[in-house]
Amino acid sequence: MKNEQYKIPPGSNELSSAMPDERGYFGQYGGKFVSETLMAAISELETEYRRLKNNPEFIAQIERDLKDYVGRESPLYYAERLTKHVGGAKILLKREDLVHTGAHKINNCIGQALLAKHMGKPRVIAETGAGQHGVASATVAARFGLECCVYMGTEDIARQSLNVYRMKLLGATVVPVDSGTKTLKDALSEAMRDWVANVDSTYYIIGTVAGPHPYPMLVRDFQAVIGNETKRQCQAQYGQLPDALVACVGGGSNAMGIFYPFIDDTSVRLIGVEPAGHGMETGKHAAPLSVGSVGVLQGNRTYLMQDEDGLILDTHSVSAGLDYPGVGPEHSWLKDIKRAEYVTIDDEEALGAFRQLNLLEGILPALESAHAVAYAMKLAAQMKPDEILVINLSGRGDKDIPTMAGIDGISLS
Amino acid sequence: MNRFEERFSTLQVSGKKALVVYIVAGDPASETTVRLMHEMVSQGADIIELGVPFTDPEAEGPVIQLGHERALRARTTLTDTLAMARAFRQQDKKTPIALMGYINPIEAMGYDVFVDKALESGIDGTIIVNLPPEEGEILGSAMIEKGLSPIYLLSPTTLNERAKLICKQSRGFIYYVSLKGTTGASNLNYTEVAERVAKFKAMTDTPILVGFGIKDAESAGKISKMADGAVVGSAIVQLIEQNESEPEVILKEVGSLVASIREGMDSAQ
Ligand SMILES: Cc1ncc(COP(=O)(O)O)c(C=O)c1O
Numbered sequence: 001m002k003n004e005q006y007k008i009p010p011g012s013n014e015l016s017s018a019m020p021d022e023r024g025y026f027g028q029y030g031g032k033f034v035s036e037t038l039m040a041a042i043s044e045l046e047t048e049y050r051r052l053k054n055n056p057e058f059i060a061q062i063e064r065d066l067k068d069y070v071g072r073e074s075p076l077y078y079a080e081r082l083t084k085h086v087g088g089a090k091i092l093l094k095r096e097d098l099v100h101t102g103a104h105k106i107n108n109c110i111g112q113a114l115l116a117k118h119m120g121k122p123r124v125i126a127e128t129g130a131g132q133h134g135v136a137s138a139t140v141a142a143r144f145g146l147e148c149c150v151y152m153g154t155e156d157i158a159r160q161s162l163n164v165y166r167m168k169l170l171g172a173t174v175v176p177v178d179s180g181t182k183t184l185k186d187a188l189s190e191a192m193r194d195w196v197a198n199v200d201s202t203y204y205i206i207g208t209v210a211g212p213h214p215y216p217m218l219v220r221d222f223q224a225v226i227g228n229e230t231k232r233q234c235q236a237q238y239g240q241l242p243d244a245l246v247a248c249v250g251g252g253s254n255a256m257g258i259f260y261p262f263i264d265d266t267s268v269r270l271i272g273v274e275p276a277g278h279g280m281e282t283g284k285h286a287a288p289l290s291v292g293s294v295g296v297l298q299g300n301r302t303y304l305m306q307d308e309d310g311l312i313l314d315t316h317s318v319s320a321g322l323d324y325p326g327v328g329p330e331h332s333w334l335k336d337i338k339r340a341e342y343v344t345i346d347d348e349e350a351l352g353a354f355r356q357l358n359l360l361e362g363i364l365p366a367l368e369s370a371h372a373v374a375y376a377m378k379l380a381a382q383m384k385p386d387e388i389l390v391i392n393l394s395g396r397g398d399k400d401i402p403t404m405a406g407i408d409g410i411s412l413s
Numbered sequence: 414m415n416r417f418e419e420r421f422s423t424l425q426v427s428g429k430k431a432l433v434v435y436i437v438a439g440d441p442a443s444e445t446t447v448r449l450m451h452e453m454v455s456q457g458a459d460i461i462e463l464g465v466p467f468t469d470p471e472a473e474g475p476v477i478q479l480g481h482e483r484a485l486r487a488r489t490t491l492t493d494t495l496a497m498a499r500a501f502r503q504q505d506k507k508t509p510i511a512l513m514g515y516i517n518p519i520e521a522m523g524y525d526v527f528v529d530k531a532l533e534s535g536i537d538g539t540i541i542v543n544l545p546p547e548e549g550e551i552l553g554s555a556m557i558e559k560g561l562s563p564i565y566l567l568s569p570t571t572l573n574e575r576a577k578l579i580c581k582q583s584r585g586f587i588y589y590v591s592l593k594g595t596t597g598a599s600n601l602n603y604t605e606v607a608e609r610v611a612k613f614k615a616m617t618d619t620p621i622l623v624g625f626g627i628k629d630a631e632s633a634g635k636i637s638k639m640a641d642g643a644v645v646g647s648a649i650v651q652l653i654e655q656n657e658s659e660p661e662v663i664l665k666e667v668g669s670l671v672a673s674i675r676e677g678m679d680s681a682q
Binding site: 023031032033034035036037038039040041179180185186189192193196197198199200293294295296297298299301304306308309310311312 | 466467468469470471472473474478482485490491492515516517518519520521522542543544545547548565566567568569570571572575579590593594595598
C-alpha cells in the first residue's frame, strides 16, 4: 500500500529481456543510489563495459578463460536416483559445483577482473558472505596479477573459516567487518567505503546482481553463461526446453544467470528459492521477495527486509550466502510482472536436501544450493514424468562441512 | 526569504562564514540531542545538520557509524528525529536545520507525508547521501514546491557538466565533500579544495560549504577562507562517544569545541 505513495518514476513494465533501461531501471527497480563520489566511477564502468561487451577480443578472452581456467562448460547431469526417489519430473542438475573454486561466482569474477585489467586498475576489492565470492575474487586476482582485498562480516568469518584461510593462501587480505549485523550486507557497505576512498586505483567486484547500475546488468550478463549452456545442453540431450528452472536466491546472481536466457521463453517456469531460515512465521529469515517491501539499499531500489520506519531488519539463514536483506532489482521486477515465482525453504528443509543429495547422488551441495534442491524435490513430485526440471546447483558444500559437523555434534579438530 | 537565505545574508552583513555542525539525532538520547542543538547554537553554530539514524550508513567512517548505532540502540527513527527538530523549533525560530541521512527511511514514510511532516517540524532542507540528483528529482520538486531545500553534494570526482546540474538543482546551499573517503577521514588537501571551490563558485550564487576532514579551529579557519562555510561532524560525534553516559559533560565539551571553531573561523577572516 505504502509503495503507491513513493511516486516512483515510471519505468517500462513490458516483458522483455532488453533490460535495464538507460537509467539502470528494471521497471521501477534498480537505479544508481550512491554517494556523489562514486557517480563518476560507476558511469566510467558503464561506458567501459558497453564499449567492451561486443568487442570480439574481449569476448574471446572471457571464453578462453571460462573454458581452460574455469573448466566450462559445466555438465547438465540427469539425477536419475533423485528423480526416481521423488517420482515426478525428470530432474537435471546444472553442475556449477564442478567449476573452478566450487561455485558459479567465478563466472562473474573472470569477466569483472578482465574489465579491471582493461580499465587499468591494479587493485580489486570484494565483499563476501559464504566466502565463495571472496575466494573467486582472490583467485582471479592471483590469475591476473591484481592486489585483492576482501571484506567479510565477523559472523561469517566464524562460520566459513575454510574459505577465509583459502583467501589468504591466494594472497588476498581479508578484512573483518564488525559493524551492524556483521554479515554480508555490512561487508558490502564496508567495501563501498573502501571504494570511495580508493576510487582511482580500485575496481570493486560486486559478487551478485545487486549494487548500483551497471552492476546488476553486468553481473547478470557474465552469469548468463549458465542459462545459455543449459538451453543448448537441454535441447541437445532432450530435444526440448526445460519446463521449470529452480535456483536459490541470495542476491540473485546464480538465479539470474540461469533465468536470463529463458526470460522470453514463456513456457519455462522460473522459480527462485529464498531462505525461510528458522521459519517465515518467526521473522528470522532472509526472504525479501516473499514478504518484504520496496525500498533503497546499497545502490538500488528493490524489495527489502525492513521495518515500517525504513530500518533494515536482521536476517537469518543457515547459509551465509543467502543471508542478505535485499535482492537484485531484476528479480523484483520479474516478480511484479509475474514472469518468475519466488518461494521459500527453511533451514531444516535445506539441511534435509543437503543430506539426501549426498546419499542419492553422491553430490555434496553448498547449503545455498540445497535450498533449490529442497524446493525442486517438492515441485518435481507434482510434475509429470515427461517434464524436465533443472536445478541450478550453484556450488559445492566443502565449505559447509564444519557447519554440518557442528549441527551433528561432531568435532573435526 | 527562507531560513537559509536569512542566515547567509546575516552572515554576509557581519562578514562571517557559516559554521555548520552535525550530530546524529538520538545519540546518545533524544533529550540530549535537543539540548545539544541549543548549546551549539549558543556557542556560535549557524546551521544544524541533524543526522537521521540508519542501519546501513554506507558513506560514514567509523566514528559516525557508531553514532548511528548508539541512536538506533535508543530506537530513534525518522519520526523521532522530526520530533526533536520540532522541540528545538519551539525556542529557536531562526537556525536552519538540514536533515542528513539516507533515502530509505524517507521512502518508507512516503515522499508526500515526509514533506508535510518535515515542514510541520521546522525542517529547512535535506542532504541525502545516497540520492544523487538523477534519483532525487521527484522528492526534490515536492520539497521545492513547499519551500524546503534539497541540498546536493559535490565531490572531488564530480565532472564539470554534472557540477552545473547539481548547482542548479540545489537549494539552500551546496555541500562540497572535500576528499575521496568517508566522514572522519583526514587527508584534506587545502590547495585542491581551494581550486575546486573557486571553480564551483563561478557556476552558482548558491553558497558552497565544505565538509569532511574538518575537525578543529585551524582546519575550519583555513576552509572558511576558501568557501562560504565549514561543516564539522566526526569531531563532535567523537566527543559524544567519549562521554556517552554523561550528558552534562557532552554539552560542556561539545560547546567548547564549537566555540573554539567559531573563534578560529572568525579570526581567519
Ligand atoms: C554456492 C552459492 N550459491 C548461491 C549463493 C548466493 O548468491 P546469489 O544469489 O548471488 O547466487 C552463494 C553466495 O555466496 C553461493 O556461494
